[in-house]
Amino acid sequence: MKTLILSIAFLLLSTMISHAATEHYTLAFRDDPATTIVIGWSGDNGTIHYGLADFGTNYSSYPYTHNSDRTGGAHGITRHFARLTGLNPNTLYYFVIQDDAGQTSQRFYFRTLSDDRNDPVSFISGGDTRDGFSLFGAYIENCPSGDCVEKRRDGNKLVAKIRPDFIAFTGDFVMNQITSNTQNEWSSWLNDWQLTITPDGRLTPVTFSRGNHEDMFDVHEMFDIPYDEYYSLNIHGGLIRLYMLNSELDACTDIGQLNWFTNDLQTNTGTANDPEWKFVTYHVPTLAIGKDGDLRQDQMDCWVPLMEQYGVRLVMESDSHSTKWTYPSKKNATGDDFEVAQQPFDGIVYIGEGQWGAPHRDIYYTGANAKLFVRDAGTFDNFFFIRVTKEETTIQSVKFENVNGVFSILDNELGTGLPSNAVLWNPPNGNQVVLTKPINTSSLGEKELLATSVYPTIVEDEITIDFGREISAAEIEVYSSLGKRCYTKRVDQLTEKLTIQWDEVCQGICYLYIKMEDGKTESHRLVVQGK
Ligand SMILES: [Fe+2]
Structure with a gap:
């Protein structure tokens, strides 16, 4: 009888203690977010049990374990950190924390x-x-x-x-x-x-x-x-x-x-x-x-x-x-x-x-x-x-x-x-x-050497792009002064000039980028009149 009472008392006590065993779960990036992560928690120290498959709170079924690497904390709160490394990119990982008192946390997961x-x-x-x-x-x-x-x-x-x-x-x-x-x-x-x-x-x-x-x-x-x-x-x-x-x-x-x-x-x-x-x-x-x-x-x-x-x-x-x-x-x-x-x-x-x-x-x-x-x-x-x-x-x-x-x-x-x-x-x-982003600003040509011209530069209804020679391919993009792309077009047939109707293209100050076949990009600044 005495043993039974003691056992019950011990069980009650361990339940009371274990409830607060681990808490305050966090994840942080401190290194490559594709292959590493830091799991943080408060309370008892413990071990991470983790893997690619979900075994719920059955900690011993997880194939990998990782002890905490560091214990820190501030303002009276103790924090433990397990720095997982060698993870697969763009992958779900399931884990539990098995604390030193033998209690298992709920099952969590994250995606690298x-x-x-x-x-x-x-x-x-x-x-x-x-x-x-x-x-x-x-x-x-x-x-x-x-x-x-x-x-x-x-x-x-x-x-x-x-x-x-x-x-x-x-x-x-x-x-x-x-x-x-x-x-x-x-x-x-x-x-x-x-x-x-x-x-x-x-x-x-x-x-x-x-x-x-x-x-x-x-x-x-x-x-x-x-x-x-x-x-x-x-x-x-x-x-x-x-x-x-x-x-x-x-x-x-x-x-x-x-x-x-x-x-x-x-x-x-x-x-x-x-x-x-x-x-x-x-x-x-x-x-x-x-x-x-x-x-x-x-x-x-x-x-x-x-x-x-x-x-x-x-x-x-x-x-x-x-x-x-x-x-x-x-x-x-x-x-x-x-x-x-x-x-x-x-x-x-x-x-x-x-x-x-x-x-x-x-x-x-x-x-x-x-x-x-x-x-x-x-x-x-x-x-x-x-x-x-x-x-x-x-x-x-x-x-x-x-x-x-x-x-x-x-x-x-x-x-x-x-x-x-x-x-x-x-x-x-x-x-x-x-x-x-513009098509490729790093290859912008010098203004005075531009092969292309655009007219008129104060735009009302339409503009004409003169490529300066017959071309078979080019990419054209127009951006507003807020950096919003408002027009794209691919030229994929032989032409020397191209006319663009301005109905649906942005207003105010705009930037027109022309990427030529040889990879060179030229830019033109336009002022578009409101209608
Ligand atoms: Fe502040």
């Missing part, structure tokens, strides 16, 4: 990214998930629903429905230093993050940029990103070179980060294997349009010229708790502002500025003070959904509305689109920003 730049990819970019500051239980910051954390949870639920291939998180998780209750805040953040897991156990990998509410090494300690807290990744074998910068380090005087960034951009420019796109994430905007409209002069002086020189096309910012997307833009002559780029492929689109639930702030530059390089701005909870192919990058902003009514994407294909009834931001200049 592709190593083929011809495969599309879709990701979510956003940040600023912190709660509002409250005094005696009342919010003194603007949390419209009365609870900022509720909106962060809505965003997390949307992640599970959208099933992006990964998330580029742009910083500011919790309040941190201000409330000094960081263990509870981080624990609540990690608990809420579990809402991003789909009902069938799919975890989404994340890349991280450090925000100003994170202490140095917090992100390294919580998610196992590299120690320096700045790094770059090759997405889909060169479809995207993605840079995660640390805006808590001075852009000019932190030589370590600046040299690394410069070298990495140089190494990935002008080679036979250049990435199709270069994108950058960091937390504090170079020129914030929310908050107090702050300018980060160091970033304007030391990052922006580099990004412009090496062909970065998209920058994802956060921090000011509002929303913007810009036209393709460049640093202005005096270096204190941006201006719309003359050539769309020459400028950078800036999106942000962190509204994953955090307290709302007004747009600083409005009316007569509105910034001309900003295409649209607003204040509402949202993140960006970005789909990238070799030819085109499409950016949309998903509002945290009708969350329970949004359909779930059901497949795990890379590059899948949004659920059809997701609520999109639809400002005056349209509900998406599209980045396109």
